[in-house]
Amino acid sequence: MKFRRSERLVDMTNYLLEHPQQLVSLSFFSERYGSAKSSISEDLAIIKETFEKRGIGTLKTVPGASGGVKFTVKVSDGEARPIINELCGLIADPDRLLPGGYLYMTDILGDPAIVQKAGRLLASAFTEEKIDLVMTVATKGIPLAYAVASHLNVPVVIVRRDNKVTEGSTVSINYVSGSTGRIQTMVLSKRSMDQGANVLIVDDFMKAGGTVNGMISMLNEFNANLAGIAVLVEAEKIEERLVDDYLSLVKLSDVDVKEKQIQVNEGNYFLHKQEELV
Amino acid sequence: MKFRRSERLVDMTNYLLEHPQQLVSLSFFSERYGSAKSSISEDLAIIKETFEKRGIGTLKTVPGASGGVKFTVKVSDGEARPIINELCGLIADPDRLLPGGYLYMTDILGDPAIVQKAGRLLASAFTEEKIDLVMTVATKGIPLAYAVASHLNVPVVIVRRDNKVTEGSTVSINYVSGSTGRIQTMVLSKRSMDQGANVLIVDDFMKAGGTVNGMISMLNEFNANLAGIAVLVEAEKIEERLVDDYLSLVKLSDVDVKEKQIQVNEGNYFLHKQEELV
Numbered sequence: 001m002k003f004r005r006s007e008r009l010v011d012m013t014n015y016l017l018e019h020p021q022q023l024v025s026l027s028f029f030s031e032r033y034g035s036a037k038s039s040i041s042e043d044l045a046i047i048k049e050t051f052e053k054r055g056i057g058t059l060k061t062v063p064g065a066s067g068g069v070k071f072t073v074k075v076s077d078g079e080a081r082p083i084i085n086e087l088c089g090l091i092a093d094p095d096r097l098l099p100g101g102y103l104y105m106t107d108i109l110g111d112p113a114i115v116q117k118a119g120r121l122l123a124s125a126f127t128e129e130k131i132d133l134v135m136t137v138a139t140k141g142i143p144l145a146y147a148v149a150s151h152l153n154v155p156v157v158i159v160r161r162d163n164k165v166t167e168g169s170t171v172s173i174n175y176v177s178g179s180t181g182r183i184q185t186m187v188l189s190k191r192s193m194d195q196g197a198n199v200l201i202v203d204d205f206m207k208a209g210g211t212v213n214g215m216i217s218m219l220n221e222f223n224a225n226l227a228g229i230a231v232l233v234e235a236e237k238i239e240e241r242l243v244d245d246y247l248s249l250v251k252l253s254d255v256d257v258k259e260k261q262i263q264v265n266e267g268n269y270f271l272h273k274q275e276e277l278v
Numbered sequence: 279m280k281f282r283r284s285e286r287l288v289d290m291t292n293y294l295l296e297h298p299q300q301l302v303s304l305s306f307f308s309e310r311y312g313s314a315k316s317s318i319s320e321d322l323a324i325i326k327e328t329f330e331k332r333g334i335g336t337l338k339t340v341p342g343a344s345g346g347v348k349f350t351v352k353v354s355d356g357e358a359r360p361i362i363n364e365l366c367g368l369i370a371d372p373d374r375l376l377p378g379g380y381l382y383m384t385d386i387l388g389d390p391a392i393v394q395k396a397g398r399l400l401a402s403a404f405t406e407e408k409i410d411l412v413m414t415v416a417t418k419g420i421p422l423a424y425a426v427a428s429h430l431n432v433p434v435v436i437v438r439r440d441n442k443v444t445e446g447s448t449v450s451i452n453y454v455s456g457s458t459g460r461i462q463t464m465v466l467s468k469r470s471m472d473q474g475a476n477v478l479i480v481d482d483f484m485k486a487g488g489t490v491n492g493m494i495s496m497l498n499e500f501n502a503n504l505a506g507i508a509v510l511v512e513a514e515k516i517e518e519r520l521v522d523d524y525l526s527l528v529k530l531s532d533v534d535v536k537e538k539q540i541q542v543n544e545g546n547y548f549l550h551k552q553e554e555l556v
Binding site: 005006007009010011013014017018046047049050051053054056098099100102103104105106107110111112113115116138139140142143146149150153154155156157158160165166167168189191192 | 283284285287288289291292295296324325327328329331332334376377378380381382383384385388389390391393394416417418420421424427428431432433434435436438443444445446467469470
């Protein structure tokens, strides 16, 4: 069965989007469509150009016999800004205010379209790093962690607060919650991580960083390496931050429970990117 | 800026895949590319044909002034079978056996590629139903629930076992675990669901169905409607099943701890589909 260029373009676009960060050989496409490799190369050039023009991502070509093409998600600053602004607008809604100055974010984290966009943005900042898996802690960070992981094509590992029989043998650690100062426990299945794995920590919200710090201790237990920290929202007014180098999309600057006002700013996303370039 | 057909096809494919179950007007595409509606219609015909041929999904055209085109995920039986077989093969691995006959499935549920495939399959069975949101219970079902929800373009609501300050006011119910007979509690934020919402329940594993039954009780508390139940794995040897009408991809027929054997069969996915047609 022969395929016309137009059909190949539609199918290849879908295939590449579904297989991010994976090297796909020209032969694979050539056999899939019964087309010459030269035609496939031309198709890929069109896809690459369109992906880059429309801010979808980029295609990297690896030459040689074992070579091929790899789709990588990439978000331009021009595309990132409206996403971050949208998030800021959503989070600044005073209806989110809960007793004690907490914010209701469950609806934001429950919307796959928003989570996908935020995940894509966070993932795009780490496509050049060596990441073997994404780690998060139950429950609220899970969707975002999956969104990030799916764009990086790596598995997700979920640290739990409690021990479950379906996890098999586990490693358990104690850590100090940065904001309350209380001792808490986290557990992780022994099978879930290999020694030396490079781990990106993803969470929905970071205050002082106690939970993230707990996950870093967990990495040490597994002899795994911290490859990065990415959070959706960071709280700003923190006396002592336990974690230094992290990426955030939104910064919660001030919460005034009495006046029912939430002040929200852009996180360190753009700053972080500049530092990477220096 | 004018776009060639080849560029339009690549960008439209990406756009439609990112916006499932959403009506997109021809004018939207026509303005996006500075192209005549007649050209856009031709593009869409090519995309529709390729999507159907390659088992990606289908495009439904809604005629008239407020009309447009809607991408719906659709999985052919020929495509569904290898996915279900792959899942069966993964789950039948004797290394998954844990003390007490439990199965370790965390790695399967932690792999975004597998979860995406399973979620696409489950979602495709419910594209004709009116679904307003997907409900699951923390923790293990969350990724699958998101995968299903993203293909149906609806939000996810997560029922918790414990009460968290960040959830605001909650509704709490007690339910009986079907397999242990113990009384358990689940809570859900009051804000998370509207009255009359049509809800698809998604979970990773169903034994007697106590947890799913608990979620149904929760729906009643919110005056919401049950639109369907979809699970990745169902356990077969159950004396009394608390839930009747559900969709499963994999059936766990027998677990022999002593012989280290797990017997796994295809779930009721194909059966369920046939019944729908009758």
